[in-house]
Amino acid sequence: xxxxxxxxxxxxxxxxxxxxxxxxxxxxxxxxxxxxxxxxxxxxxxxxxxxxxxxxxxxxxxxxxxxxxxxxxxxxxxxxxxxxxxxxxxxxxxxxxxxxxxxxxxxxxxxxxxxxxxxxxxxxxxxxxxxxxxxxxxxxxxxxxxxxxxxxxxxxxxxxxxxxxxxxxxxxxxxxxxxxxxxxxxxxxxxxxxxxxx
Amino acid sequence: xxxxxxxxxxxxxxxxxxxxxxxxxxxxxxxxxxxxxxxxxxxxxxxxxxxxxxxxxxxxxxxxxxxxxxxxxxxxxxxxxxxxxxxxxxxxxxxxxxxxxxxxxxxxxxxxxxxxxxxxxxxxxxxxxxxxxxxxxxxxxxxxxxxxxxxxxxxxxxxxxxxxxxxxxxxxxxxxxxxxxxxxxxxxxxxxxxxxxx
DNA sequence: GTCTATAGGCAGATAGAC
DNA sequence: GTCTATCTGCCTATAGAC
Numbered sequence: 308x309x310x311x312x313x314x315x316x317x318x319x320x321x322x323x324x325x326x327x328x329x330x331x332x333x334x335x336x337x338x339x340x341x342x343x344x345x346x347x348x349x350x351x352x353x354x355x356x357x358x359x360x361x362x363x364x365x366x367x368x369x370x371x372x373x374x375x376x377x378x379x380x381x382x383x384x385x386x387x388x389x390x391x392x393x394x395x396x397x398x399x400x401x402x403x404x405x406x407x408x409x410x411x412x413x414x415x416x417x418x419x420x421x422x423x424x425x426x427x428x429x430x431x432x433x434x435x436x437x438x439x440x441x442x443x444x445x446x447x448x449x450x451x452x453x454x455x456x457x458x459x460x461x462x463x464x465x466x467x468x469x470x471x472x473x474x475x476x477x478x479x480x481x482x483x484x485x486x487x488x489x490x491x492x493x494x495x496x497x498x499x500x501x502x503x504x505x
Numbered sequence: 506x507x508x509x510x511x512x513x514x515x516x517x518x519x520x521x522x523x524x525x526x527x528x529x530x531x532x533x534x535x536x537x538x539x540x541x542x543x544x545x546x547x548x549x550x551x552x553x554x555x556x557x558x559x560x561x562x563x564x565x566x567x568x569x570x571x572x573x574x575x576x577x578x579x580x581x582x583x584x585x586x587x588x589x590x591x592x593x594x595x596x597x598x599x600x601x602x603x604x605x606x607x608x609x610x611x612x613x614x615x616x617x618x619x620x621x622x623x624x625x626x627x628x629x630x631x632x633x634x635x636x637x638x639x640x641x642x643x644x645x646x647x648x649x650x651x652x653x654x655x656x657x658x659x660x661x662x663x664x665x666x667x668x669x670x671x672x673x674x675x676x677x678x679x680x681x682x683x684x685x686x687x688x689x690x691x692x693x694x695x696x697x698x699x700x701x702x703x
Numbered sequence: 704g705t706c707t708a709t710a711g712g713c714a715g716a717t718a719g720a721c
Numbered sequence: 722g723t724c725t726a727t728c729t730g731c732c733t734a735t736a737g738a739c
Binding site for chain 2: 334335336338339412416417419420421422423424430433434437459460461465468469471472473474475476477478479480481482483484493496497500501503
């Protein structure tokens with residue numbers, strides 16, 4: 308039976324390609340992995356990959372879109388399970404800590420470093436990822452300040468960007484230091500400082 | 506007259522090569538520029554570059570070493586010109602803001618993203634850069650707390666790493682947002698939050 | 704959907720003339 | 722120190738058989 312494929316390829320093979328490519332981008336970067344890398348891991352040929360993702364740029368877009376969608380789901384789950392703003396921030400930090408624990412960078416943090424070399428559609432998708440995160444955090448920060456749990460200087464938006472960028476940079480440096488274990492508690496404290504957790 | 510060249514090449518051409526390669530790494534990344542890029546800008550051939558820097562890895566090492574040395578000089582200048590801990594932190598933020606104003610990432614922040622793909626000697630040099638920065642900041646933070654100008658939770662070392670990583674990440678995201686202008690004041694405020702500036 | 708085969712280009716690097 | 726010429730290998734991508 309043949310499934311209908313969407314624009315971004317939704318079959319099982321395509322999904323396996325995305326899984327492998329995602330890990331490679333998160334560890335090595337978009338410009339430092341090749342179709343050959345993915346093909347050998349999947350035990351197929353490079354030509355097969357081009358059937359699912361005609362160009363590397365389209366593969367890149369699909370990667371970011373899927374990653375962003377998963378993040379959106381995770382954010383919704385945090386909102387459903389935590390009511391307190393401080394605890395929501397802790398859970399948010401946990402998303403990044405889990406990524407680093409897998410010895411990976413955030414996909415979009417990695418791509419942000421390569422931003423200048425990427426095609427327009429990928430750039431736009433990266434900005435959307437950050438926009439989603441900042442908007443969600445700004446909401447948490449606004450509510451938290453109203454409820455007196457948080458007391459930060461500056462706007463919620465600016466503070467939200469500080470948290471997102473901070474997490475990206477702390478991951479980056481922690482990975483170079485080979486210091487994965489301390490990330491979670493340290494990042495929690497730093498975020499608490501930025502957000503003025505009571 | 507022929508100058509004696511050191512291990513890392515100290516002639517004028519070598520210096521021009523480093524200038525061009527540095528900018529390319531800071532904007533595009535180490536794996537996204539080539540000897541051909543540098544050669545065409547310098548109007549020489551690729552083969553000439555290999556005379557000064559036999560391998561790309563050696564060029565990379567020389568880049569990091571020079572960058573780190575310049576940073577060390579800048580840190581010493583800050584210590585000489587500012588006595589107050591808060592002002593020293595502001596001046597430190599200024600170093601990063603100046604880099605971003607030139608539409609560049611921090612050299613070592615960029616390389617940290619590519620860390621997994623880099624040869625051992627380059628990795629070690631990157632870690633030395635972060636180590637230098639964290640040690641210097643830890644000193645400022647220790648003094649600032651003793652003098653009651655600063656009041657942060659956690660150790661000076663951890664807070665120092667928070668500042669370094671934070672600046673790297675804020676640069677990364679600001680560049681993707683095309684938001685160079687707001688970086689300086691925002692980063693100042695965020696660092697002040699992390700360090701507990703009175 | 705996956706394959707073989709190949710195109711066309713660019714990468715880092717070297718040999719040897721000048 | 723810089724050049725021309727060249728090597729080897731990898732890259733993204735395509736054509737066309739099965």
